[in-house]
Amino acid sequence: MTKKPKPRSDLMFQEANLPNPVEFDYSKDITDKHFDIMNKAMMYRSGLSKEELEEALAEGILVGGEIW
Amino acid sequence: MPVVLGHNIYDIASSPEIYDIVWVNFPYDEAPYEPGPDRHPGLVLSKSVFKDKNTELNYASLQIAYGTSQPQNDRLPWEVLRVHNYVALDRCGLCRDTSFILSRVQRLLWCEEYFPISEHGTPILGKLPHAQILALKTLKEVRDALKKKSSND
Numbered sequence: 001m002t003k004k005p006k007p008r009s010d011l012m013f014q015e016a017n018l019p020n021p022v023e024f025d026y027s028k029d030i031t032d033k034h035f036d037i038m039n040k041a042m043m044y045r046s047g048l049s050k051e052e053l054e055e056a057l058a059e060g061i062l063v064g065g066e067i068w
Numbered sequence: 069m070p071v072v073l074g075h076n077i078y079d080i081a082s083s084p085e086i087y088d089i090v091w092v093n094f095p096y097d098e099a100p101y102e103p104g105p106d107r108h109p110g111l112v113l114s115k116s117v118f119k120d121k122n123t124e125l126n127y128a129s130l131q132i133a134y135g136t137s138q139p140q141n142d143r144l145p146w147e148v149l150r151v152h153n154y155v156a157l158d159r160c161g162l163c164r165d166t167s168f169i170l171s172r173v174q175r176l177l178w179c180e181e182y183f184p185i186s187e188h189g190t191p192i193l194g195k196l197p198h199a200q201i202l203a204l205k206t207l208k209e210v211r212d213a214l215k216k217k218s219s220n221d
Contacts, residue, residue: 021163022091022186022193026108030134030172034094034106038174038182041100045074045181056073057129057175060116065086066208068113068131068173 072120072127075179080117083128083178087196087204088112089160092132092176093184103181109135109160109193111149111168111204128178137164146210147171151200161194170207 042053069076084090089109096104110132117128133149140148151157152165160166176182183191196204 021158021161022188023163024107025137026135026164026166027137028106028108029138030108030136030169033097034108034134035172035174037094037097037100037104038176040097041095041181042073042075042177044100047074053073054175057116057177060118060129062114062116065112065114065131068133068170068208 069180070123070125070127072118072123072125072179073177075177075181077125077127077177077179078183080126080128080178082190083115084112084130084192085195086112086115087201089135089162089193089196090130090132091184091186091191091193092134093182095181103184107184109162109166109168111135111196113173129175130178131173131175133168133170133173135162135166135168137166140167140169143167143169143171146207146214149200149204149207151196156197156200159194159197161192170211 039050039053043050046053046056048056071077089111092108092110093103094106094108096102112130113133114131115128117126119126147170149168149170150165151160151162151168157163157166185191186193
């Protein structure tokens with residue numbers, strides 16, 4: 001007697017728990033201006049200079065990934 | 069919400085893992101204290117944790133590569149990670165072909181100001197699928213080898 005695979009509809013694959021993609025426009029290119037704006041905002045809020053801020057953010061313990 | 073370095077920081081337990089895709093909100097250039105309308109997806113490349121000396125609070129900072137749906141034909145191959153097939157985009161929570169620019173990486177605090185919460189209750193949109201993680205690791209090796217070569221020359 002030959003073995004027969006189950007019907008596809010009987011298979012219970014677990015669905016990935018993913019949210020639906022969020023529609024938003026991000027078609028602008030990433031430019032130096034984006035970096036300047038973000039740096040300016042972080043400096044403004046923290047009251048630190050660019051160098052002090054970089055130093056403060058680089059002090060932590062790396063818990064995932066590699067430094068790029 | 070606790071404030072660290074002038075930012076309203078999110079709880080560390082809500083922070084993304086590496087290879088997660090998050091929403092990044094750029095502030096207004098002329099008003100850096102306000103979140104602007106320009107949003108981009110960001111790929112989390114590394115995560116570090118800190119303890120604030122003043123408040124003793126733990127907080128996270130992330131290295132982010134920004135994504136755009138603008139084609140990046142002029143860039144060198146090791147500068148860009150493309151996510152373009154339907155399944156990969158779905159897992160990333162993205163709806164358009166996206167290029168993450170690896171030569172444009174910035175470190176940001178995990179905070180309310182730059183990571184807006186989406187309708188799903190988190191700034192995290194999805195996660196990079198396995199095949200793209202492998203491609204990213206290969207790009208990192210190439211970039212490191214090129215850096216090493218240029219420093220030896």
